[in-house]
Amino acid sequence: MVIGCIGCGNMGGALVEGLLRSAGSGKRFCAYTRTAARLAGLEAQGVQRLSSALEVAQQADFLLLCVKPAQVPGVLEEISRALTADKVLLSVAAGVSLSKLARMSGGLCPLVRCMPDTPALVGKGVFAFAFSDNLSRERAEEILALFRNLGLCIEIAESQFAAFSGLIGAGPAYVFAMMQALSQAGVTLGFSHEASRKMVQALVEGCAVMAEKSPEHLAELKDNVCSPHGLTIEGVNVLDRRGFSGIVIDAVLAANARGLAMEQES
Numbered sequence: 001m002v003i004g005c006i007g008c009g010n011m012g013g014a015l016v017e018g019l020l021r022s023a024g025s026g027k028r029f030c031a032y033t034r035t036a037a038r039l040a041g042l043e044a045q046g047v048q049r050l051s052s053a054l055e056v057a058q059q060a061d062f063l064l065l066c067v068k069p070a071q072v073p074g075v076l077e078e079i080s081r082a083l084t085a086d087k088v089l090l091s092v093a094a095g096v097s098l099s100k101l102a103r104m105s106g107g108l109c110p111l112v113r114c115m116p117d118t119p120a121l122v123g124k125g126v127f128a129f130a131f132s133d134n135l136s137r138e139r140a141e142e143i144l145a146l147f148r149n150l151g152l153c154i155e156i157a158e159s160q161f162a163a164f165s166g167l168i169g170a171g172p173a174y175v176f177a178m179m180q181a182l183s184q185a186g187v188t189l190g191f192s193h194e195a196s197r198k199m200v201q202a203l204v205e206g207c208a209v210m211a212e213k214s215p216e217h218l219a220e221l222k223d224n225v226c227s228p229h230g231l232t233i234e235g236v237n238v239l240d241r242r243g244f245s246g247i248v249i250d251a252v253l254a255a256n257a258r259g260l261a262m263e264q265e266s
């Protein structure tokens, strides 16, 4: 199997690096990106640099399209004649639907729409996938297995992409905002910026692992920290009085609404 990537910037580069680590033997990699220097790191890991997007599309069985959404039509126009029914094209372009990809790619090649979140850049992503009708179940499972080494993979209906983007795509911004606020509180209480940030990072990582390992409801995990007449319940009461949960839910719903509008616009 030859895995090809067109557009090796932040996301394309991270996906190829992750797949290089996880794909095992029997896979060959090739790539083309506009600024050739960006491929130096991948070339050193065995990725063959080709001289055009078309060449990658001709050589690859599984093609990752990782250019910006506005660049997708131009690239697909260039490579569509190489996109035959025996290949698979996966696009990570935000807001570009399977039907648009099918229209722009000539309609023969099976398609995958994939939405990663930014932690995919460090190999801890959450990936949503939707597959075109002409992609067999067997190939869809192969692709899911390939990406499972890069993070959590879920298959969703295409109509849920805006919801996924509002919750998980935008999710790092919500989590970083919470981390930044906690870190700022730590500085206010006299910890250094560095110590505060490090402690908050470890706190969030520890909570994520605890949530993963525990069968208890998240509300129970929260209650377990709140001793009667203790200090945590005083802090949690402030969150509840100020409507913390409602604010977070409203943020996700607002992002979802914008995502739905963007799907219509693009």
Ligand SMILES: NC(=O)c1ccc[n+]([C@@H]2O[C@H](COP(=O)([O-])OP(=O)(O)OC[C@H]3O[C@@H](n4cnc5c(N)ncnc54)[C@H](OP(=O)(O)O)[C@@H]3O)[C@@H](O)[C@H]2O)c1
Pocket (backbone or CB within 6 Å): 006, 007, 008, 009, 010, 011, 012, 032, 033, 034, 035, 038, 053, 066, 067, 068, 069, 071, 074, 075, 092, 093, 094, 115, 116, 117, 118
């Ligand atoms: N970054 C994220 O967290 C994230 C999350 C979800 C989805 N995505 C999706 O991932 C895609 C890429 O985003 P990104 O953040 O990785 O952007 P990026 O860092 O700008 O990468 C895009 C790459 O494509 C290259 N490129 C542009 N036109 C090209 C062409 N005609 N042929 C070959 N290569 C071309 C660019 O080359 P130059 O270096 O010369 O500009 C750049 O290296 C977008 O569609 C975005 O919606 C990204």
